[in-house]
Amino acid sequence: MSDIVTINDGKAIMPGANAPENREYNMFIGPNHPGIEGNFALKLSIEGDIIQKAKTEAGFLHRGFEKLMEERLFIQNIAIVCRICVPDPDPNEENYARAIEAIGGIEVPRRAQFIRVLVLELSRIASHLFTFGGHAGTIGLYTMPNWSISDRDRVLDLFEELTGGRVYHIFNMPGGVRRDLPDGFKNRVRDVMDYVESRLSEYDDLFFNNKILLNRAVGTGILPVDKAIAWGATGPNLRAAGFAHDVRKDDPYEVYEELEFDVPTAADSDAYSRLIVRRREIAESIRIVRQVLDKIPEGPVWNKQPNPLKWRVPAGDAYVRTESSKGEYAYYMVSDGGVRPYRVHVRGASVTHGVHILENMLAGARIEDASQIMFSLDACPPEVDR
Amino acid sequence: MSGTYTVPTGRPEAARGEKRSASAIVAAIAELGGESGFAVKAPRRVEGRVEAAALHGFAAALRMRVGFEHLSAISCVDWLADGEFELVYHFWSYRDNCLVSAHVRIPRDTATMATLTDLWQPASFFERDIHEMFGVEFLGNEDLEKYILTDWKGPPPMRKDFVSRDFAHDHFTYKNYEPSWDEMIDGGYYSGGQNGGQA
Numbered sequence: 288m289s290d291i292v293t294i295n296d297g298k299a300i301m302p303g304a305n306a307p308e309n310r311e312y313n314m315f316i317g318p319n320h321p322g323i324e325g326n327f328a329l330k331l332s333i334e335g336d337i338i339q340k341a342k343t344e345a346g347f348l349h350r351g352f353e354k355l356m357e358e359r360l361f362i363q364n365i366a367i368v369c370r371i372c373v374p375d376p377d378p379n380e381e382n383y384a385r386a387i388e389a390i391g392g393i394e395v396p397r398r399a400q401f402i403r404v405l406v407l408e409l410s411r412i413a414s415h416l417f418t419f420g421g422h423a424g425t426i427g428l429y430t431m432p433n434w435s436i437s438d439r440d441r442v443l444d445l446f447e448e449l450t451g452g453r454v455y456h457i458f459n460m461p462g463g464v465r466r467d468l469p470d471g472f473k474n475r476v477r478d479v480m481d482y483v484e485s486r487l488s489e490y491d492d493l494f495f496n497n498k499i500l501l502n503r504a505v506g507t508g509i510l511p512v513d514k515a516i517a518w519g520a521t522g523p524n525l526r527a528a529g530f531a532h533d534v535r536k537d538d539p540y541e542v543y544e545e546l547e548f549d550v551p552t553a554a555d556s557d558a559y560s561r562l563i564v565r566r567r568e569i570a571e572s573i574r575i576v577r578q579v580l581d582k583i584p585e586g587p588v589w590n591k592q593p594n595p596l597k598w599r600v601p602a603g604d605a606y607v608r609t610e611s612s613k614g615e616y617a618y619y620m621v622s623d624g625g626v627r628p629y630r631v632h633v634r635g636a637s638v639t640h641g642v643h644i645l646e647n648m649l650a651g652a653r654i655e656d657a658s659q660i661m662f663s664l665d666a667c668p669p670e671v672d673r
Numbered sequence: 674m675s676g677t678y679t680v681p682t683g684r685p686e687a688a689r690g691e692k693r694s695a696s697a698i699v700a701a702i703a704e705l706g707g708e709s710g711f712a713v714k715a716p717r718r719v720e721g722r723v724e725a726a727a728l729h730g731f732a733a734a735l736r737m738r739v740g741f742e743h744l745s746a747i748s749c750v751d752w753l754a755d756g757e758f759e760l761v762y763h764f765w766s767y768r769d770n771c772l773v774s775a776h777v778r779i780p781r782d783t784a785t786m787a788t789l790t791d792l793w794q795p796a797s798f799f800e801r802d803i804h805e806m807f808g809v810e811f812l813g814n815e816d817l818e819k820y821i822l823t824d825w826k827g828p829p830p831m832r833k834d835f836v837s838r839d840f841a842h843d844h845f846t847y848k849n850y851e852p853s854w855d856e857m858i859d860g861g862y863y864s865g866g867q868n869g870g871q872a
Contacts (some may be wrong), residue, residue, distance in 0.1 A: 346821040353806075354831060389715070516742055516767075519795030530767075537770045538717055606718070606763055606774060608745070619748040619761060632748035638798050672821055 310334050316657060318347045324421060324661055325373070325668035327641075333654060341649035341657075343642050348672040356631045361387060361461070362595040364628065369455040371633055372670045375414035377407050378611035379618075379633075380459040385540060386620035386631075387461040389605035394590055399463035400541040401583040405476070406449070406458060407541075407609070408572040408579070412483060413442040414612035415565045418665050422562060423494055425658035426503045431494045438486055441479045448472060461598075463589030473580050480573045487570060495566060504559035508648055508660040511556055518647065519639040522614025524664055527564045528556035534610035546578050558656075558663035565612075565665070599626055611636050613665050635670025642671060688740035693769045695719050698739065702773070705734045711773070720774040728777050729787040732762065736792055741766045741773060744789065747799035749807045753833040756781045758809060762789070779809070788814035806831035 317328035326347035332340040352371055356364045368383045369376035381403060388395060395403075416439040420432030443453040448469055450456040458465050494500060510520060512528040525532055533550045535543040551567035553560035592598065602624040608617045614636035621630040635641075641664070648660055693701070695713045702711045702721070711721030723731050735741045741764040750759040755778075762775045779786055788811040789796040800811040801820055808829035811817060819825065828835050 344820075344823075346823055349821050351830070351837070354837060358837070517794060519744060519793065521743075532767055537767075538772070604761075606745075606748075606761075606772060608772075615745065617746055617763070619746065619763070621750050630748075630750045632746065634746040634748075639795050642798050643794055 311339060314654065318344070320658075321424060323658065323668075324666055327666070327668035327671075329645075329649070329657060329661070331649065331654070331657065336653050336655070338649050338652050338654060338657065341646045343646055345642070345668060345671050348669045350673070352673045353631055353633060356628055358627065360596065360626055361598045361600060361628060364631075365460065366457050369457060370669075371673055372611070372613075372616075372635065372667050373454065374417045374667065375410050375612045376455050377410040377459075378609040378616040378636075380456065381407060381540075381609050382607050382616060382618035383620075383631075384459040384461045385607045385609075386605045386618045387600055387622075389607060390603040390620065390622050391461070391600045393462050393592070395463055395541075396587045396590055397542070397584050398467075398586040399588045401579050402464050402468065402588060403459060404541050404543065404546070405576060405579045405583075406446075406456065406464075408575045409442050409445060409476075411612045412569050412572050412576075413439045413446075415569050416442070416483075418565060418612075418662065419490070419494065419562070422558075422659065422662040423500075425662050426499060428494060428497060428499060431490070434486070434493065435490065438483060441482060445472075445476055445479055448475070460589060460592075462592045463587070465589070467588045468583075476576060476580060480576055483569065484573050487566065490566065495563065500562075501559070503656075503659065504557065504562065504663070505555075506557050506559075507656050508558040508652065508663050509556055510644065510648060514647075515556065518644045520614070520644055521639065522610065522612070522636055522665075523561055523564045523568065524614065524640050524644075526550060526552045527560040529554045534608050534615055538608050540607070540609065545582070546575050548572075548575050558659055561663045561665075568612075597626065599624060600628070613637055613667055613670070614640065616670075633670075633673050635667065635673065637665075637667045637670040640664040641666030641668065685737045685740055685742070688742050688766070688768050690740075690768065693771075695769075695771050698766070698769060698771055698773065701739050702735070705731070705738065714774075717771050718774070719771060720776065723775045723777050725777050725779050725786060728760075728762070728775065729789065729792075731775065732764070732789055733792055735764055735773065735775075739766070740768050743767060744793040744795050744799075745772065747789075747796065747803060749803045749809065749831075751781070751807060751831065751833045752778075753781075758784050758807060760786060760803070760809070784809040785812055786810070787812050790814050805829065808832065 311332050311334045314331045314333050317323040318326045328344035330342040330344060331338050368379040371379045416435040419435045423431030446456055447453045450458040510528055512530050515525050515528040529552050531550045531552050536550055548571045551564050553564050600622040602622055604621045606619045608615055616636045617634040619632040620628055623629040645661060645664060645666060649657055652660055698719055699711050699713060711719055714720045743765040745763040745765045748761040752759055757778045758781055760777045764773045786809060788800060797816060800814050801817055803809050804817045805819055805822060806829055
């Protein structure tokens with residue numbers, strides 16, 4: 288074989304260059320790239336501008352949480368589980384606490400259940416605002432990230448006052464929550480909710496009705512409902528395909544059964560539908576937060592547990608599910624009756640739509656839409672890596 | 674990826690219709706034949722044991738005849754003392770709002786299991802993860818490449834007999850993060866000696 292390598296039209300290129308027989312070439316996006324959510328890599332085979340095949344590469348954020356948890360006391364793990372998903376940490380705390388409560392038969396006071404719902408919904412709002420910023424960034428609309436991420440900071444201010452931490456809260460304890468609401472906190476939550484609600488119509492003007500977004504996102508990254516079910520999509524990605532499954536409604540936990548809220552859906556199952564579903568979910572979360580503030584009963588926020596350094600959880604197992612901002616978030620916990628969990632399996636919401644759904648959807652898409660499709664699915668790499 | 678599996682599209686007939694209670698699902702599972710050990714564990718939770726060889730047939734029947742469309746997760750637990758791995762398959766029914774957990778025990782030294790990727794594509798991630806972390810072989814799954822620990826050469830790290838502290842002692846040199854300042858000064862660290870005088 289001659290060492291003059293040619294491509295299909297027979298024209299000689301650099302001697303010794305290793306060009307493939309066809310016009311396919313590889314392109315890498317990530318692991319450090321503004322168009323990638325977190326540290327994650329996409330390896331794309333491209334012909335022209337069209338992606339032929341996509342492979343995800345993970346592991347850049349692997350911190351070995353599941354192994355770590357087996358070597359730490361039950362109470363020590365509360366401080367590390369929230370770190371599994373950075374933008375939406377509270378479903379981890381919720382699952383971890385609820386798994387221990389399910390195995391150990393621990394009751395949670397009603398006031399604590401309302402506070403947990405409050406924290407989960409605030410976290411959902413913060414996470415969706417974060418995603419809007421990221422999605423807008425992938426199509427060159429750089430005002431939206433400035434707006435939505437600075438508005439998210441108002442929610443983080445509430446977290447800081449309630450829990451002491453802005454991003455990670457370490458707030459759910461088995462048997463309740465760590466602190467009661469501070470004085471005047473309810474009013475400050477109402478103020479922030481009024482503010483975020485007033486901003487939604489401004490987001491519409493800036494972003495959701497923006498011609499650039501409409502041109503780029505409508506009809507892009509279509510995930511039809513039969514494929515969404517077959518490929519295991521959950522959360523907003525499934526609802527944007529018209530399938531109204533929500534763990535809060537279908538497998539209710541805490542006090543969600545007592546609260547009124549709708550499950551927003553859309554029919555077109557494209558990138559735009561997924562955005563709109565998230566935008567409407569913020570309005571529903573605000574509705575839930577206001578009901579929590581109205582209905583929250585007085586009482587204790589924690590049922591006292593034995594000395595936490597000597598907690599023994601009875602032998603048993605539990606599979607608990609939470610609706611995170613990204614979809615179904617589950618923990619499978621096994622206890623052998625000791626002071627440490629025997630096994631905790633973290634089923635992140637993004638293990639479907641961040642891996643094989645993303646790979647399947649990228650095949651046939653244009654290069655410039657790769658980032659947008661990933662953000663429209665709201666894939667969270669730390670949940671995949673753990 | 675997409676060419677490897679036949680992705681089932683369209684929802685099975687059994688997934689439509691009236692919502693059933695958890696005890697009705699236990700009865701429906703018993704009607705499949707062979708699996709009688711299933712019971713209601715908690716509200717919306719049913720669990721039971723399945724023989725390893727029967728799992729694939731059980732899962733297919735659960736999907737097509739009982740209507741469990743969603744594979745929520747596959748978990749693996751290493752029971753070192755028993756010499757067994759326990760695989761736990763969590764299936765969710767959108768119709769009945771109920772979770773069925775099927776527990777399967779396989780021997781630890783010949784850890785093989787039939788794949789479920791022909792029934793549920795989401796199984797691909799879970800099986801690949803369990804293969805990487807526990808070393809279980811899934812027969813019929815063609816994509817068991819390393820994913821998260823690409824450069825890892827050691828044993829599957831989630832096995833109970835892999836002790837991370839021992840591994841660290843054996844493979845890494847000790848680094849003192851609390852050095853004695855006196856020793857560092859006496860040893861010429863700051864005097865322009867071998868380390869170039871970082872004063």
